[in-house]
Amino acid sequence: MSTDHFADRLIARIEQTRSLLVVGLDPELGQLPPELLDGVDDLAGAAAAAARFCRAVIDGVADVAPAVKPQSAFFEAFGAAGLHALEEVTAHARAAGLLVIEDAKRGDIGSTMAAYAAAALGRMRIGERELPVHDSDAVTLSPYLGPESLAPMLGVADAHGKGVFVLVRTSNPGSARVQGLQTPDGAVFEHVARMVAELGEPRRGEHGYANVGAVAGLTYPDDARVLRALMPHAFLLVPGLGPQGGAPEDFPLFVNADGLGAVPAASRAVAGGWRSHGDAGGAFPTVDGRVRAGANAAARELTASLRGPLARADRWRW
Numbered sequence: 001m002s003t004d005h006f007a008d009r010l011i012a013r014i015e016q017t018r019s020l021l022v023v024g025l026d027p028e029l030g031q032l033p034p035e036l037l038d039g040v041d042d043l044a045g046a047a048a049a050a051a052r053f054c055r056a057v058i059d060g061v062a063d064v065a066p067a068v069k070p071q072s073a074f075f076e077a078f079g080a081a082g083l084h085a086l087e088e089v090t091a092h093a094r095a096a097g098l099l100v101i102e103d104a105k106r107g108d109i110g111s112t113m114a115a116y117a118a119a120a121l122g123r124m125r126i127g128e129r130e131l132p133v134h135d136s137d138a139v140t141l142s143p144y145l146g147p148e149s150l151a152p153m154l155g156v157a158d159a160h161g162k163g164v165f166v167l168v169r170t171s172n173p174g175s176a177r178v179q180g181l182q183t184p185d186g187a188v189f190e191h192v193a194r195m196v197a198e199l200g201e202p203r204r205g206e207h208g209y210a211n212v213g214a215v216a217g218l219t220y221p222d223d224a225r226v227l228r229a230l231m232p233h234a235f236l237l238v239p240g241l242g243p244q245g246g247a248p249e250d251f252p253l254f255v256n257a258d259g260l261g262a263v264p265a266a267s268r269a270v271a272g273g274w275r276s277h278g279d280a281g282g283a284f285p286t287v288d289g290r291v292r293a294g295a296n297a298a299a300r301e302l303t304a305s306l307r308g309p310l311a312r313a314d315r316w317r318w
């Protein structure tokens with residue numbers, strides 16, 4: 001059993017790749033180069049094409065990003081073949097050295113969460129044996145069933161060096177309607193942030209960061225300060241770059257003074273790099289090469305766009 005700590009592993013990868021960028025893998029078929037879908041006419045073929053696309057993206061970003069974030073919905077949409085594709089993509093990313101954050105947004109009563117924990121973080125007990133299942137490094141969780149609903153997932157995370165990211169302030173426009181509701185002690189998302197901090201306090205690694213992180217949308221930069229103050233030791237997973245309109249210049253608001261504590265996540269802006277960056281003078285004759293090169297160039301460009309604003313923290317003067 002690994003006793004490594006998720007946040008320490010994430011920091012090690014950040015230092016190795018000199019990048020904070022988490023690359024989302026959202027293989028919606030419209031995002032794939034059309035050649036990958038030539039002759040595809042069933043779910044198994046579509047799932048295989050999606051997996052091939054994700055493998056090429058992974059190969060393109062393995063040296064320039066610490067982690068990938070497969071969106072499980074896009075894999076589940078292909079049925080059983082999609083689950084197989086998700087496992088294959090996860091294994092490919094881990095073999096390439098990337099951490100894998102499964103974006104599954106799980107949340108249910110405790111007994112069901114134990115099954116979700118086995119499914120996402122990779123251990124299924126059968127009799128005396130504990131068998132590896134789908135081996136992600138972390139998973140996103142919904143907090144709305146309360147802290148005890150998260151306990152089984154945290155138990156598995158603690159035992160196996162894994163992590164969780166709890167939805168606190170999501171990037172979508174409608175999040176304000178629920179998460180932004182005001183109570184006498186602050187907005188609902190502030191209560192959730194306090195819960196994340198409490199759950200994380202006994203779960204801090206060598207670098208001081210907890211294996212309980214939070215999702216905080218880049219599209220709500222005005223809330224970054226309060227979130228950072230309420231959860232100083234949580235890693236924030238910050239989606240919203242690119243098509244959702246989040247501005248790279250706002251990302252430093254989510255980062256701690258040590259230059260750590262937040263990782264931006266971008267899916268379409270990187271995986272879609274084959275459209276804009278992937279054909280440098282026809283240098284990449286294969287579709288896989290084009291996807292790989294496009295993702296690599298887009299990831300480098302996004303990382304560079306964050307580096308300037310981050311330079312105030314010593315760690316990022318690279």
Ligand SMILES: O=c1ccn([C@@H]2O[C@H](COP(=O)(O)O)[C@@H](O)[C@H]2O)c(=O)[nH]1
Pocket residue numbers: 024026071103169170171172215216217239240241242243244265266267268269
């Ligand atoms: O608050 C949240 C939480 C999760 N997401 C997920 O991130 C990606 C976003 O894709 P982009 O192409 O980078 O916009 C997607 O899988 C969402 O489910 C989020 O956007 N916001």
